[in-house]
Amino acid sequence: MARNAAKKILIVVIITALIAVFRIFDLQQYLTLSYMKESRERFALLYAMHRTSVIAVYIVIYILASSLSLPGAVILMTLATGALFGLWTGTIVASLASTIGATLACFVSRFILRDWVQKKMGDKLRTVNEGIEREGSLYLFTLRLIPVCPFCLINLLMGLTKMPLRTFCWVSLIGMLPATIVFVNAGRELARIDSLSEILSPGLLLSFVLLGIFLIAARKTLTWYRSKRDTPAKD
DSSP states (O other): OOHHHHHHHHHHHHHHHHHHHHHTTTTGGGGSSSHHTHHHHHHHHHHHHHHHHHHHHHHHHHHHHTTTTTTTTTHHHHHHHHHHHHHHHHHHHHHHHHHHHHHHHHHHHHHHHHHHHHHHHHHHHHHHHHHHHHHTTHHHHHHHHTTSSSHHHHHHHHHTTTHHEEEEHHHHHHHHHHHHHHHHHHTTTGGGOOOOGGGHHHHHHHHHHHHHHHHHHHHHHHHEEEEEEESSOOO
8 A cells, every 4th residue: 555655656746747847947838839830840850860769759758748638739749740740650650649648647547546536436436437338448439539528638537437548548549540630631731720720620520529429329229229139029
């Protein structure tokens, strides 16, 4: 017990220190659309000279930004990925980094918060876990598919459930892929983008929402059909 408590304190200290460094040195300025547009040519030149090193460093920065749930970091980093690496390489880099970052955030949430939340909200959390067991990976997949659901909130909430981390990881990877491709592709035209609203148009968001609803409806229909099929017929 004491060792686990010490580990939790250490993780909290590390996270707090990283966030403090981010605030003290005003690193938020480097995660803005205007800065990324201004720095695009410098990044491109650096990438042309040191491809492997730039990709490795970028992945580490992306993972840190996403795991710390920095405001707007995931979207902006994904845009910059498209501008710097192009569609195919950018999609691979963004998918890998965002998935690792999300999984780390989920792990931290589970390791630090789940026992405390379990004590405070035992009955409600049990209901959530039962829903996770019934819907399985489809529930998380639907949340990931709809980009209006906050990235950091999904990581936090899934950390409070009993979903295996390996399931969380691969479902997040697949579920975030459509939105990742959209943002990476938009990043290729970074110089023409003035705001994120130009990417997340109402029509695009509606498409993601409708697809998520379709997946849930299909799962519900399949469950209903199986229950009817397995129910013995009355004489």
